Amino acid sequence: MTDTLKLSYYCPGDDFDRAGEASAKVKKALQRLGVPPDVVRRVAIGTYEAELNVIIHAGGGTVAAEVSGESTLITVSDEGKGIPDIEAALQEGFSTAPEYARQMGFGAGMGLPNMMKCSDEFNIESTVGKGTVITMRFYHRSEDL
Amino acid sequence: MQVKELTEKLELTLVTPGLKAEELTAEIAGGYVSDLLSNVMGQARPGQVWVTMQGHQNVAAVAALIGLAAVIVAGGAKPAPDTLERAAANDVAVFTTPLSAFAAAGKLYALGLRD
Ligand SMILES: Nc1ncnc2c1ncn2[C@@H]1O[C@H](COP(=O)(O)OP(=O)(O)O)[C@@H](O)[C@H]1O
Ligand SMILES: [Mg+2]
Numbered sequence: 001m002t003d004t005l006k007l008s009y010y011c012p013g014d015d016f017d018r019a020g021e022a023s024a025k026v027k028k029a030l031q032r033l034g035v036p037p038d039v040v041r042r043v044a045i046g047t048y049e050a051e052l053n054v055i056i057h058a059g060g061g062t063v064a065a066e067v068s069g070e071s072t073l074i075t076v077s078d079e080g081k082g083i084p085d086i087e088a089a090l091q092e093g094f095s096t097a098p099e100y101a102r103q104m105g106f107g108a109g110m111g112l113p114n115m116m117k118c119s120d121e122f123n124i125e126s127t128v129g130k131g132t133v134i135t136m137r138f139y140h141r142s143e144d145l
Numbered sequence: 146m147q148v149k150e151l152t153e154k155l156e157l158t159l160v161t162p163g164l165k166a167e168e169l170t171a172e173i174a175g176g177y178v179s180d181l182l183s184n185v186m187g188q189a190r191p192g193q194v195w196v197t198m199q200g201h202q203n204v205a206a207v208a209a210l211i212g213l214a215a216v217i218v219a220g221g222a223k224p225a226p227d228t229l230e231r232a233a234a235n236d237v238a239v240f241t242t243p244l245s246a247f248a249a250a251g252k253l254y255a256l257g258l259r260d
Contacts, residue, residue: 016203023210048206049186104182105180105197108181111183114186
């Protein structure tokens with residue numbers, strides 16, 4: 001595979017019923033392209049967590065994937081309220097999720113830590129009042145790391 | 146152990162429309178118990194059985210995304226209709242049981258499933 005495949009999905013805010021649809025589409029595309037299963041799985045985990053965050057915390061956002069032969073780059077961006085203290089947000093257990101989200105089993109403050117753990121490269125940029133952009137890169141072969 | 150053997154050994158009802166218990170031949174790799182979805186995403190492994198009290202749609206989404214063998218919704222909780230639709234669309238075997246999560250996990254352990 002020499003070309004880069006680009007996918008992009010909009011995830012509407014507060015729509016828990018559709019949460020996971022973008023991640024599922026990315027997963028299926030990677031499977032079709034023959035990306036190794038353990039990489040597909042890590043991409044699915046990171047993308048789902050980021051997708052949920054834009055749904056719960058940001059009033060919606062966009063999940064984009066760029067798949068080349070070597071790696072998959074996931075970019076999840078929103079124009080939501082932004083994160084005042086990124087250091088704090090990255091800590092396991094930190095969450096500002098509303099009560100209804102917690103009752104559904106979200107809001108354990110493990111999303112950002114999961115994204116960092118499952119991806120090979122992780123970056124977060126956030127400006128209060130402007131929004132948040134998360135990028136995660138996943139290499140398809142360990143020798144490209 | 147295959148998923149179908151669970152239905153014979155525990156008080157389970159298969160509730161995913163269109164799936165037949167005798168066709169559930171996937172091998173079970175172990176089990177995981179949690180009601181926190183991110184915890185399951187981060188810690189559960191492919192092929193495990195997931196025991197939870199959550200019955201909403203995202204349970205099916207998570208199980209499909211990380212390739213779990215089956216979901217057991219414990220404590221007599223009833224999965225929502227859209228959960229079952231999503232499970233059917235993704236071939237996720239969802240079971241209900243009157244057993245508590247503790248009792249279900251204990252029985253799975255007694256059947257030889259470990260982590
Ligand atoms: N896209 C986002 N927009 C605004 N705030 C966010 C976003 N993503 C994460 N956060 C903030 O970071 C916290 C931690 O996120 P995370 O680790 O995913 O845990 P959780 O989603 O369970 O709260 C959130 O509670 C929220 O305050
Ligand atoms: Mg989160």
